Amino acid sequence: MKHNLIIADDHKMFLDGLLSILKTESNYNILFTAKHGGHVKKYITINTEEKIDLVITDVTMPEVDGIALNKWIKKTNRNIKTLVVSMHNDPKIIDELIESNVDGYLQKNAQKEEFLKAIATILGGEKYFSKEIKDIYLKNKFEKNKEKEIKLTKREVEVISLIAEEFTTQEIADKLFLSKHTIESYRKNLITKLNVRNLAGLTKYAIKKGYVSS
Amino acid sequence: MKHNLIIADDHKMFLDGLLSILKTESNYNILFTAKHGGHVKKYITINTEEKIDLVITDVTMPEVDGIALNKWIKKTNRNIKTLVVSMHNDPKIIDELIESNVDGYLQKNAQKEEFLKAIATILGGEKYFSKEIKDIYLKNKFEKNKEKEIKLTKREVEVISLIAEEFTTQEIADKLFLSKHTIESYRKNLITKLNVRNLAGLTKYAIKKGYVSS
DNA sequence: TTATAAATCCCTGTTTTCGGGGATGCTTAT
DNA sequence: ATAAGCATCCCCGAAAACAGGGATTTATAA
Structure with missing residues (x-):
């Protein structure tokens, strides 16, 4: 059975690149592409009876960004998976996303193979984070814990x-x-x-x- | 007359995205795409009689990177234009590229319109740098001048x-x-x-x- | 070759930091 | 109500930093 995907990114080029990669995989069906999170929210809200498997979203988008979109999806639809792709790897953003239960995080400069692997992993029910992202997340957590007690007045x-x-x-x-x-x-x-x-x-x-x- | 382009980027997705954008413009002809700078050098060296107008290249690539490729092109072929696209905007890289006479610099998160504008501008014989890049370059220069005399042993x-x-x-x-x-x-x-x-x-x-x- | 810069060392003061104490109210949480 | 934390102030002595000189030797550049 085909998997239904939604992609949200305000960069035409990234969108096209991603579509061209996904086209090579016959069992992915792109339901909808959006320029920002608001469109995705609307789409999901309207098409309640449609099976949506995965939303791939950028972090920085106008109006509703990827962080807000992920939170909204996870709050309202527990069976839709989310994969966030981003240009940068800001520890704060990564932390916030992971805390709000994102299913995967990739940098935009990942290779085709990693994209496909991430999507397949997530659709298989597991989480996917690249090694760098994991390192950043853990390092951040570790440092926070170490410095936790030190609070300055x-x-x-x-x-x-x-x-x-x-x-x-x-x-x-x-x-x-x-x-x-x-x-x-x-x-x-x-x-x-x-x-x-x-x-x-x-x-x-x-x-x-x-x-x-x- | 059609313009002949070469694109170098080791990221399949970016490459595909860029190609899909350029496809909408009928007067661009993609001669060659490469995964790293070495392939481009070889192509240019072999196809001497071919008119090559513009090389679009990423900065970070295996073996021969965009900086080296740009330098090589500018040293050996003064009539080939170069447009560098990058994920990041490291002042040092920008400075090095501008000093070695690159024709344009764009961030990869630029919108479709800016890509087309940059390419058209460069093919028209002018340079193209986005506002942010100009700011980074000038700020860097300014700061350098201010701190110029201060050299530590x-x-x-x-x-x-x-x-x-x-x-x-x-x-x-x-x-x-x-x-x-x-x-x-x-x-x-x-x-x-x-x-x-x-x-x-x-x-x-x-x-x-x-x-x-x- | 002759400046010039770099790397090294020294002296004399004054000021500041640093480490060890301790004290007094005033708020906040238990 | 009592302890804990915060903000405030004080003292002492040793160590370090700071400010201002100057000096020598050895590279390095003009």
Whole structure:
């Protein structure tokens, strides 16, 4: 029995490329192609009696993007599989998609073979993520867990930001209308808390967290 | 008169997508498609009497990549135009391509219309770069000019790297088998040279330059 | 060849950081 | 109500950083 697919991507070229690949496989039937997620939602909502097996969707699309579309599908139709394809591999996006139960994630620069493999795997009931994506996801999780307990207070963030902006303790004290001793306490606590050795470590942490621009 | 094109990309899907777009335009004739730059070089070398108007090429390809291919074409065949398409927009790559006289640069997530416009523009004898690419190129140039005089010596890079890695002066001295005074001199010079105020500034510079990871 | 730059080392101060304490209110959660 | 966390402030001493000189030798470029 043929599998029914829907593809959503606002890039004509990617769409055409994907269609040409899928054409070589005789048992895929393209029900519908869309320029953004809203069209897919409408299609699924209207054609309730039609069997839809898989929605392949881009992440960045106008109006309703791939993340929102995946969430909507997973919330309303538990038997429709989803495969997200994206140009980039932003850990946050990958995380959000996996948490909302996407069935697969591929980078757009994947080869034809991987595309077909991913689609077949997902239609077979399993999940498919490329090795890179898995690594990114796990690394992200791991780092998050390691840094989980370390939560800085508002004041600490203020202070570490100013430290990373090259201000001295006295200058920070003046800026925040606090005693020099207070800032010294904060610096000391930050060094202990963040498990670094000196200003350089604090600066690196501030940059990593985006408190300052490098 | 028809224009003769060559396309080089190791991604079947992109290739197919591009072909499907070009098919809608009747006056483009696809001479040859290749999986990497080496094939294109061979084709051009063999078919000397054939008129080749434009080579569209990806950046990342096995063996001979798009950068090398563009350089080779521009060195050996001044009447063949080149259009580079890429997934990413790394300033270094863009800079290198523009310096080696590429005729156009597009991101792969461009829309169909922009692809056709770029190809037409280039075949008309002009260059084509998308607005983002121009911005990236100019910003890069501008920043380079601003920072031009600041050149660190090998030793200075070693020292600033270790500073940013949270080592103290004494530790760096021990590591490099140098006197503590020497490292102090380097630190001092670096602070003056880079126009920063303290370790935090040095650390930020080191991160920006990629000497250490944040 | 003669500057110039790089790499190395040294000295004298002053300021800042760093590590170890401790204290006082004030809020928040248990 | 009591503990815990936060924000604030203080002290001390050692270590390190910072600022400002200067000096030598060895490459390297003009």
